[in-house]
Amino acid sequence: MAASVLVATTAEVLAHPDLDEGTLAPWEQRRLARIRVPGRRDDVVAARLLLRLCAARVIGRSPQEVRPAQRCPGCGRDGHGRPYLPGHPGLGVSFSHADGLAAAAVVPGPVGIDVEPLERRPGPLTVMRRLLPEAEVDAAGAEPEPGPALLRLWVRREALFKAGRDDARLTVWTDHRRAAVVALAGGPAPRARAAPRS
Secondary structure, eight states, X not given: OOOEEEEEEHHHHHHOTTOOGXXXXXXXXXXXXXXXXXXXXXXXXXXXXXXXHHHHHHHTSOGGGOOOEEEOTTTOOBSSSEEEOTTOTTEEEEEEEETTEEEEEEEESOOEEEEEETTOOOOOHHHHHHHSOHHHHHHTOSSOOTTHHHHHHHHHHHHHHXXXXXXXXXXXXXXXXXXXXXXXXXXXXXXXXXXXXX
């Protein structure tokens, strides 16, 4: 079964000729209407559109025909929670966005993806120790500075959380062209890490 993993800037996605915000579902449009910060709204739109492009490449449809959904495992309601592709139970889907960046993955089985700007610095180590498993913080060294090593731990943890499995295959890389750190949990090792092409 095919897989698709893409990382792009928000501007690259929004300029893509095959992607249109008008294809977002009404429930997605309602959620977007609540976002008051224009840049954040654009990031969310870009991530959702990039997910459609990934799914289109895997299932052989146009991005306009792809209708991802979300369901919360906690409350069981739709419209929030873990994304999925109706009618494709064997495919895992995930998306991420942060400060002008978007990432998406559609692969066989559970998957999680996270992207963060390369210059982002996670919170202080005391906060990170509460959020990250002790083994991961210790793996970065005795007392890692809240810098690049800690950022890589953060994206790894987020990707594993989104995949829903701590034992998922994990790939972390730096996309220097987009000044991004990306982590993919689950699925095959990514072959293409480039922005979508028209």
